[in-house]
Amino acid sequence: MSRLSSAALGSACIRRPRSWLVYLLAGTMLAAAVPWLAGLSPVLKVGPWILLQGLSALAVLGMTRRHGLAVLWPWRLIRASVLLAWLSTTLGWGVGWIWLEIPALLSAYNAGTLIAYGLSLTALIGLSLQAPGARGAVLLDAGIITVGVAMPMWSFFIEPAIDRSTHTGADLVFALIMPVIDLFLVGLVLRLALDNGRAPWLTLLSGSYLVMFLADGLHLLDQAAGRSYGPVSTVGWLSWAVLVGSAALHPSMADASQLRTPPLASRSRVTFFLVLALVSPVACIVGQRVLDLDTVAQPHDEIMFTGLTVLLAVLLVMRLSTVARVAEDRAGELSTALLRQEALQRSLSHSALHDPLTGLANRTLLSQALHQALSRAAASETAPPALLLLDLDAFKDVNDTFGHPVGDELLTHTAARLQTLTTDGQTLARLGGDEFALVLPSATVHDAIATAQDLLAALREPYRLEGRELYLTTSIGVLAGMTVASPSEALRDADLALYAAKNAGKNQLVLFTSDLREARMERTRLTAALRQAVRRGELTLNYQPVVDLVTGDIRKAEALLRWSPPGERPIPPDVFIPIAEESGMIVPIGRWVLERACADAARWYARHGIAVTVNVSGRQLREEDFSDMVLEILARHGLPERALILEITESMLLATTPAEVRRITACLDRLRRHGVRIALDDFGTGYSSLSYLRSLPVDIIKIDKSFTPAPGHAEHDTMRAFTKAIVELSASLGLETIAEGIETPEQAAVLQQLGCPLAQGYLFSPPATAQQLDGLLRSVPWRQAA
Structure with missing residues (x-):
């Protein structure tokens, strides 16, 4: 056969395993039967045996090595058993008994074959035990199958043949042992x-041991009858070699x-074993009676x-004990799984209802x-519950300054302090961020306020974290003494009171009233x-002029935003500006104000050199494009x-974090480098005014009207000293000073004596429209503004 045709045959064998298996089996039978039927010489009789078993051994040795199976001890035993079977057949039976007719070599053949069977049995047991979770169940299954099949086989075939036979000896014992081992091998494989899943290689291997069992069984009958092995046994043995080699390939x-992993507790498998255990002995007894096989009872029977x-x-x-043990183990695993699931469910329920950081209740x-609490109060007609919201x-600032880990630790310390003031029946919760809540069932207003005061005092105490001392x-x-319909309404009203406490200056409590709700509406x-x-x-x-106290000239004009809804009274700026x-x-x-103010100021500056002052908020300054927008509008x-002139307030800076102050400073510094001037309004009302003068790019200081009382006022002398200090400080720093809220000539005279150059207020002009300011500029003396 050419190399090409051999490759094509191999490819066809892989693609169509059933077809080539039929061809091989047919060839095996032909190779075994023809020499025996034709009465050929011993050499021709044993030739197919030696050839087919040799090829099978080579296939097993080569493919187990190719697939990396040779490192596993069960496969090593399989390799050894196939090789030993071939050597025993070749040397002991073929050469020693058939050709040379030496009886001792036949015994060697029998011993080698028996050892090969034992190696195969040990190897299959090893493969069965290596299957994950199989343990000894596979061996028990194989044993049940072996005994269940051996019992009728003994009763119907082996025992009658032995009883009728006069041929006894080692050969008969050997022939008897082989089918028993075969049965166990068949059960295992x-x-x-x-x-x-009926893997093809395992199916072929199962078929090989099944035909081996049939061949050994027929050989046993031949031995019992005093005959030598016949062609049918020969075909079976050679088919074993072909099937083993086919499985390997x-x-x-x-x-x-x-x-x-096998299903150890399969219902169908257990049912099969029960039926086998019942049918096998019954079939033996009934069969012997019906067929009258037990005519001569022997003790060994x-x-x-x-x-x-x-x-x-x-x-x-x-x-069955194995099944029971598996069921017990699975029951234990199920019980453990149920306990774990219950624990997980409790954990999930706790997580769903509690804050992960502090362990307090969540919203x-x-x-x-x-x-x-509301339901109990409604049913018992007792005092409604009180709700305290804390922020x-x-x-x-703590998170921005020290980082979130320190902030989280501070929250846990805060929660611990709150818990020390919480009694049974009360619910303490963290709603998120730095906001907490406390529910007091059936609490009076007095009790709720007293509890809130205790909380304020406890949380004011210093916190010592990581070697630093923090104050909060x-x-x-506080919502107390009022009936609400639902938890959402209670949270809404308490939040209104908390908002009022924040606006009132913080570090205090506010009791909710209906006025707060109306104010919110x-x-x-x-x-x-x-x-x-x-x-x-x-x-x-509207615009309010800033005048020179010496000459009376208008130097600047401050733009003031007004809102006048149609058909309603004007809304004061201190009302709608915070809303905005x-x-x-x-x-x-703010963008609209800049547009309008710059449009009006264009003609005032061109004619009179008047600058315009526009108030800007921290929210505007935090916009990424604010400085670009200002320069674009000016152009x-x-x-x-x-x-x-852009005017910022000291109070705005006080409400801004240090990081945002740095960002605002960078924005103002860029505008100042382009020539835009910066004014600091309400100077002196905050605790860090001097620090802002050092860090902010400021050109103008506006003195708050609280520092310029009229003569005769109880604090006139004190305020006069403060004003003089501010004026002198500004002059030494090269800053311009403007006094606000001047309403009387006496105030103007005092400021002029103190050296304050500029002032604005109702004394000079109330806020006027752009057209009114045009007329005012034409009617007053004018000099070129500095």
């Missing part, structure tokens, strides 16, 4: 094949190292039959506690109306940068 052999029955029962009991559990003042204050909103209405006001053009600008800040509308409103209206 069939179990492996069924457990692994099959592509599925690549997965032979991965055996799956009863011993063998009884022994096999007892052995089958023992194996079955052991197998969901707080709402449940409020709902229960840590300036907690964001708290704002508390009014604020909500004004917020919606302000959004409409921007679109409807209800906003206007809170809602974020201050950004588009569009042709207004020099020096003609614009």
